[in-house]
Amino acid sequence: MSVMWAVKVVGLGVVAVSLSAELLGWLLRRLRPGRSLNEVLFFPSEVACVEHIFTPSSTHACCCSLPHGVETSFSHLLRHILSASSTLDLCVFAFSNMDLSRAVLALHSRSVTIRVLTDKHYAAITGSQIGVLRKAGICVRCDVGSVHMHHKFAVVDGRLLITGSLNWTLTAVQSNMENILVTEEPDLVQPFIKEFHRLWARNDPAQYHPSNDHKNPLT
Amino acid sequence: MSVMWAVKVVGLGVVAVSLSAELLGWLLRRLRPGRSLNEVLFFPSEVACVEHIFTPSSTHACCCSLPHGVETSFSHLLRHILSASSTLDLCVFAFSNMDLSRAVLALHSRSVTIRVLTDKHYAAITGSQIGVLRKAGICVRCDVGSVHMHHKFAVVDGRLLITGSLNWTLTAVQSNMENILVTEEPDLVQPFIKEFHRLWARNDPAQYHPSNDHKNPLT
Numbered sequence: 001m002s003v004m005w006a007v008k009v010v011g012l013g014v015v016a017v018s019l020s021a022e023l024l025g026w027l028l029r030r031l032r033p034g035r036s037l038n039e040v041l042f043f044p045s046e047v048a049c050v051e052h053i054f055t056p057s058s059t060h061a062c063c064c065s066l067p068h069g070v071e072t073s074f075s076h077l078l079r080h081i082l083s084a085s086s087t088l089d090l091c092v093f094a095f096s097n098m099d100l101s102r103a104v105l106a107l108h109s110r111s112v113t114i115r116v117l118t119d120k121h122y123a124a125i126t127g128s129q130i131g132v133l134r135k136a137g138i139c140v141r142c143d144v145g146s147v148h149m150h151h152k153f154a155v156v157d158g159r160l161l162i163t164g165s166l167n168w169t170l171t172a173v174q175s176n177m178e179n180i181l182v183t184e185e186p187d188l189v190q191p192f193i194k195e196f197h198r199l200w201a202r203n204d205p206a207q208y209h210p211s212n213d214h215k216n217p218l219t
Numbered sequence: 220m221s222v223m224w225a226v227k228v229v230g231l232g233v234v235a236v237s238l239s240a241e242l243l244g245w246l247l248r249r250l251r252p253g254r255s256l257n258e259v260l261f262f263p264s265e266v267a268c269v270e271h272i273f274t275p276s277s278t279h280a281c282c283c284s285l286p287h288g289v290e291t292s293f294s295h296l297l298r299h300i301l302s303a304s305s306t307l308d309l310c311v312f313a314f315s316n317m318d319l320s321r322a323v324l325a326l327h328s329r330s331v332t333i334r335v336l337t338d339k340h341y342a343a344i345t346g347s348q349i350g351v352l353r354k355a356g357i358c359v360r361c362d363v364g365s366v367h368m369h370h371k372f373a374v375v376d377g378r379l380l381i382t383g384s385l386n387w388t389l390t391a392v393q394s395n396m397e398n399i400l401v402t403e404e405p406d407l408v409q410p411f412i413k414e415f416h417r418l419w420a421r422n423d424p425a426q427y428h429p430s431n432d433h434k435n436p437l438t
Contacts (some may be wrong), residue, residue: 005224012228016235020242027246038406043416044365093384121285146263147394150384163400165312165369165384175366177418181382181400181407188400193259199396 036184043166043178045074050099053078054106073180074173077162078103080182082114084156089196091117091151094128094167102131108138117138117199119149129168141203149199153192161189262385262397264293271317272297273325281418292399296381299401303331303336303375308415308420310336310370313347320348327357335359336418338368348387348391360422368418372411380408 017024048070051062062068073117081088081103095101095118108114116133120142123130134140143149164180166172183189201207248286251325267289270281281287302394307326314320314337327333339361342349353359362368372382383392383399404406420426 002224005221005263009224009228009231011229016232016239020239021236023239023243023244027243038404040407040410040414042410136238143396147390148395148396150391150395150397152384153398163384163398164382165371169261171366172369176369177362177367178369179382179411179414183404183407185257185402185404188259188402191259192398195259195398196348196380 001093025098036186037160037182038185039076039182041073041076041180041182042182043073043172044174044176045077046070046072048072048075050075050078053082054102069101074099076182080156080160080162081154082106083160086157087113087115087155087195088157088181089115089117089155089200091149091153091196091199092168093119093150093152093168093173094122094146095133096127096129096169097128098170098174100168101132104133104138105136108133108136114138115196115200117149117151117196117203118142120144121148141200141205143199143203145202155189155193155196158193159189161192163192223383235327244299247292255405256379256401258295258401260292260295260399260401262371262384262391262399263294263393264296264325265289265291266284267291267294269297271310272301273321283378290361293318299375299379300373300393300413301325305331305376306335306374306426307331307376308336308374308412308419309333310368310372310415311387312338312367312369313341314389315344315346315348315388316392317389318349319387320351324355326397327352327355333357334415334419335421336368336370336415337361339352340367360419360424362418362422374408374412374415377412379403380409380427382412411438 008156047066047197049062049066049068051064051066052058052068053075078099088104090104097114104114104116116130116138118130120138122128123140123142152165152167153161155161161183162180164178166178166180172178191202266285268281268283268285268287271277271287274300297318300319303326307323310330311334314335314355323335327351333356335349337349337359341347342359342361349359352422371386374380380402381395381399385399387395391397
């Protein structure tokens with residue numbers, strides 16, 4: 001009889017230990033889910049060929065005069081943008097960089113749902129890529145309720161935030177001191193998603209009445 | 220005998236449960252140490268009186284015509300800046316906002332060590348607060364190696380990063396669509412601290428030779 005009780009006690013001990021181990025594993029997975037991606041990129045970026053990022057499966061080597069096989073801040077930025085598999089929400093003041101435009105068009109051709117919100121004045125200047133995106137069928141809205149729509153952020157797949165001081169221009173990438181912060185931290189990503197939805201809805205041309213032009217919709 | 224065994228089994232169960240609870244508490248404290256601060260502020264900010272932020276202990280109520288007792292994006296930004304107790308490293312393209320200038324001067328008067336790095340062209344324009352800071356004895360350096368020193372970030376006490384699209388101007392605060400991200404996440408704060416040190420050292424007037432003006436120091 002006492003042997004049977006001893007077996008039960010040992011069995012109970014084993015169950016307690018295994019449950020604790022399971023709880024520990026669950027907690028570790030729950031509280032540290034591989035840790036969120038956090039990356040900071042600084043500019044100006046070294047100038048290098050980015051052809052391999054657009055055509056990774058190509059066997060034909062690029063023969064342009066730029067350095068090849070160099071990872072730069074700009075190549076990291078391009079990779080993060082091109083990682084989109086379902087959605088790209090872009091909210092940017094100035095957009096004239098041809099490589100970044102090519103990245104957005106590449107996503108569009110892969111059926112990624114793209115929404116672009118931009119500044120009403122900058123969208124019309126020479127060199128802006130906004131017209132190119134519109135012609136390709138990408139949905140673009142211009143902010144009508146502020147002096148400048150000065151944001152420079154993108155949300156990839158509702159998961160990854162790309163934000164910073166960098167406008168999507170060649171000068172910003174190659175000549176200015178700039179920063180880009182890339183994060184999956186939900187506390188940081190979610191407010192940007194919410195703000196994008198708010199601005200997108202607010203600048204719906206179907207809802208927009210010219211009489212509202214001089215009112216500040218935020219007050 | 221079997222009653223004694225039952226008591227032991229129950230006792231063992233209680234010990235197992237209490238140990239698991241203790242382990243759970245320890246893990247929660249260890250893996251979530253109050254969680255790092257993460258906050259996102261959007262602008263334009265509602266316009267409200269900020270006098271109480273500069274003089275929290277004053278018994279004299281402000282009688283200006285602005286709304287009082289309202290917490291806004293701008294008041295949050297001011298509070299984060301004024302939370303500095305030892306250092307403020309500021310790297311900003313445009314600085315003409317009088318309230319933000321007042322905050323920096325208040326920190327200076329409290330013996331907080333302040334370093335300001337700014338754009339060489341914008342520092343000289345009408346309304347810039349850079350001259351005011353210099354006259355107060357705050358150490359200011361202008362970036363000489365880029366087209367624009369376009370950053371807009373601050374690091375408070377080597378701990379808190381304030382970064383985003385917002386220049387330190389009145390238009391940015393009150394009229395533009397802008398964002399500010401505030402975080403204590405070390406993965407995000409540390410690269411900005413390192414970049415500030417790099418830019419600060421690179422723009423030391425004692426080290427600067429005019430012959431370097433046309434060279435790109437990053438290549």
